[in-house]
Amino acid sequence: METKISVVIPTYKRPRLLVRCLEALALQTLDKTMFEVVIVSDGPDRATGEAIARWYATQPAVNLRYLSTPAKKGPAAARNAGWMAAKHTLIAFTDDDCVPAPGWLQAFRCHYHGEPHVAMTGRVQVPLSPRPTDFEWNTAQLQTAEFITANCCCSKAALLSVDGFDEAFGMAWREDSELQFKLITQGIPIVRIDEACVWHPVRPAPWGVSLREQKKGLYNALLYKKHPRLFREKIQRRPLWHYYITVSLFVAMCAALVFDWRPWFQLALIGWLLCVVLFTWKRLRTTRKSISHIAEMAVTSMLIPFASVYWQWYGAIKYRVLLL
Structure with missing residues (x-):
């Protein structure tokens, strides 16, 4: 009996992107009788349902x-x-903002040899402009990720064995690493299939998006609580000391100002400004140098350490684990 594939795509209120993904799936080299597409809206979404119905009428x-x-x-x-x-x-899993290459499903199927418990991960390509923004550059790091749900494939038996995804991860952050770590812990092999390629275009992002992204950090604490060794090996080898130093210098600066310790205030101010400048330069070194982007990097580099530390400690308290 020939092996068939189910493609699972989570979505929520992004019908235009979802239809682009579906169009790519309709162009798969794998015969259409060999796979199904299961779209799951994360909550009621009438517009997406209507968009799917219109598209499906042209691709029965x-x-x-x-x-x-x-x-x-x-x-x-x-x-x-x-x-x-x-x-x-x-x-097979992908996301609604991704575009699977024509041979994506065929590559997974060709490398499956009937193993009851197996996972496969493919290659992600992020097209970048010649002068990317910081957000675009960060998104491009998906290309080096070991295992992400934008492009992976698991046997259903493997997913049953590890109880699938942990739904405590309420945002699109670390839930794929948590699945990867459970597969590793249970000794289920994860095979790299470079021929299985998915394009992941960068979505337009509002000014200051990097500050909003810090909220995801609360799930670092949950992942660390569940898999401390693998978290340190594969996610964050050491605490974010540069953030803690930046925040500590700012607090010291405020304290010195309150108590009128002028020399200490000046020293803490210089140290804090130096941290901010170095962080800003690090983010600008390989990204766009437009006035707007430089201003965005300067402002968010002042605020990110505070937001990052806040959300990480929020997660640490919520999940009752010490994560620096």
Whole structure:
């Protein structure tokens, strides 16, 4: 019996991007009878359902199902709903803002040899402009990730063995690493398949987006609590000392100002400014040098250490684990 694949795509209120992803799946070299597409909306989303219906009317040969979770719980919960409803042996995951290459599913299928418990991870390409922004540059680091849900494939038996995704990860952050670490812990092999390629274009981002991104850091604490050794090996080898030093210098500067310790105030101010300048330069070194982007990097470099430390400690308190 030939192995078939279920493609699971979590989505929420991004119908235009989702349709672009579906168009790429319709162009797969793998015969359309050999795979199904399971789309799961992370909560009710009428616009997405209507967009899928319009698209499906032009592509009836694609085996497609659209599900919705009762409430918004994050992509981990949506993926769980998708793979548990899937009909086939292999479960391939991608995201609604990705564009799978034509041979994506064929590559996974060709490298599957009937193992009951196996996972595969493909190659992610992030197209960049000649002068990328800091957000674009950070997104491009997905190209070097060991295992991400934008491009992976697991046997359904492997997902059952590790209980799928941990739905406590309520945002698109670290839930893929948590799945990877469970696979590693249970000795389930993760095979790299470079021929399985997915393009991950960078979405437009608002000014100062890097500051908002710091909220995701609270899930670092949860991942560390569950897998401390692997977290240190693969995610964050040491504490973010430069953030702690920056925040400590600012606090010392404020204290010196209150108590009128002028020499200490000047010393702390110089140290804090130096930290901010070095952080700003580090982010600008390989990115765009426009006036707007330089201003964005300067402002957010002053604020990111505070936001990062806050959210990491928020997570540490919430999940009752000491993570520096």
